[in-house]
Amino acid sequence: MPAAQPIRVRIICVNPPANIYEGKAAVFGLLDRHSGILAGQMQSDGSLIFECDAEVVTQMKTGTASLKGEYVWIQGPLRFFYLAYRHEDSSDYIKRIKISLKTLGWRHINALKTDTSHVLEVKVEGSSAATVPLLDGGWRVTQ
Numbered sequence: 001m002p003a004a005q006p007i008r009v010r011i012i013c014v015n016p017p018a019n020i021y022e023g024k025a026a027v028f029g030l031l032d033r034h035s036g037i038l039a040g041q042m043q044s045d046g047s048l049i050f051e052c053d054a055e056v057v058t059q060m061k062t063g064t065a066s067l068k069g070e071y072v073w074i075q076g077p078l079r080f081f082y083l084a085y086r087h088e089d090s091s092d093y094i095k096r097i098k099i100s101l102k103t104l105g106w107r108h109i110n111a112l113k114t115d116t117s118h119v120l121e122v123k124v125e126g127s128s129a130a131t132v133p134l135l136d137g138g139w140r141v142t143q
Helices: 106-114
Strands: 005-014 024-031 048-058 065-068 073-075 078-087 093-100 119-125 135-142
Touching (some): 024 048, 065 078, 065 106, 093 119, 106 119, 106 135
Parallel strands (some): 005 119
Antiparallel strands (some): 005 048, 024 078, 073 078
C-alpha cells in the first residue's frame, strides 16, 4: 500500500443544531484546521451530510490505519474530525462535536482500496457535544 491513499469521507449528523441560537444566526459544519466551516447538505429526514477528502496514513509507532487532511485534527496520538457550532459573527464556539478515528481499521481501508466508488462513513448525534459515540456501529464503508 502506498504511504498515502486519498479517500472520500462522509459524516452524517442526525439532529443537527438550529441555524439560530439565542436569537442570533448560527453556523454549523465540518471544521477545517484553519477554523473554516464547511456547510453540510440537508437531507429530507433533517440530517446533515458533510463530505471531504482525506488521505490514509499508517501511524508509524502502532502500524494502525488513520487519516490526515484539511479536516483531520491531531492531538498527540489522537486523530478526529470536529463539527463546530458558532454564531455567524463570532469565532467563539457554542459547541464542538469530536468524531474519533480511534476505531478506524485496516478492514475499512482495504475495502475502500478494492472499490474506489465507496466512501468511509460515520453517523453521529448532533445534539451532543465533546467526544460523541459513533452511531450504527461506527465507521463503515458504503456507497
